[in-house]
Amino acid sequence: MTHLVAVLALDGVIPFDLGIPARVFREAYDADGAALYSVSTCSLGGRPVRTSQDFAITVEHDEQLLAQADTVVVATQEPTPELLATGTLPDEVLAALRLVRPAARIVSLCTSAFVLAAAGLLDGRTATTHWKLSGAFGELFPHVSVDPDVLFVDNGQVLTSAGGAAGIDLCLHLVRRDHGAEVANGAARRCVVAPWRDGGQAQFIEHPLPVDPDSSTAGARAWALAHLDEPIGLLELARHANMSVRTFSRRFRAEVGESPAQWLIQRRVDSARRLLETSDLTVDHIAAAAGFGSGTLLRKHFHATLGVAPGAYRRTFSAPVGT
Structure with missing residues (x-):
């Protein structure tokens, strides 16, 4: 028997994400070429669904489909202001x-993690969502441990994915979990996507620099950003802020939310990211320009921060146009 996947479309659904489960699961076949999953879409009352774009969609099923499903996927929907x-x-x-069977799996794509959390389905679990809303998610649902750095979280029966195409990663993970790597790899090839992506959501997160010029440590931070290729110590940072090391460290953490050392590593990783994306410099030259001193140290901090090696990051984000 095929595994029934029911996709719930709520108002505000993102069309790209709505199509992910059908696109992936319908490409999974057994050795005889038989489909392993069937995918159907439903809405509340079977009504047309307003999407996040300038059109609505109609579906053939209402929410009673959820009671029959082996896996329920809540497609990405823009969280309502009330939510x-x-x-x-x-x-x-x-x-x-509540119609979902106790034995069924339930999956959220991207920001539909808000829906699962609001329903109490993520209490006491770890979950992920789009990194831009992970802070709001954590504040709104303190009983859920949010991990903004990963592409998906598998809690067994309840799974959540990060933003955008991470839904593809999660669906392929489910195929791999159900039927093994060979079937999942075949589905990935037919979808023309990677069967597995190294690293996590961290490599896609933007880290905007603080812009408050009235911050008491802003001047020291601005100086550090202009001298990343030089050795920078805590004593030197404090001197540029005209403070003692102890006072500077305390004010820095209060204003930035992390220690000077953590902030400096992140800024150097950001600098290395930009050079990997925009130049053909070697890793050793980039390490020197970003202030890591050696390619070995750059690789260590880059992987610890983003979950991927510099070379893998460059292949992902600096592919020549037209290739």
């Missing part, structure tokens, strides 16, 4: 989620 403000869902959505 973001209160962490609560309309009764109709809660009633639909």
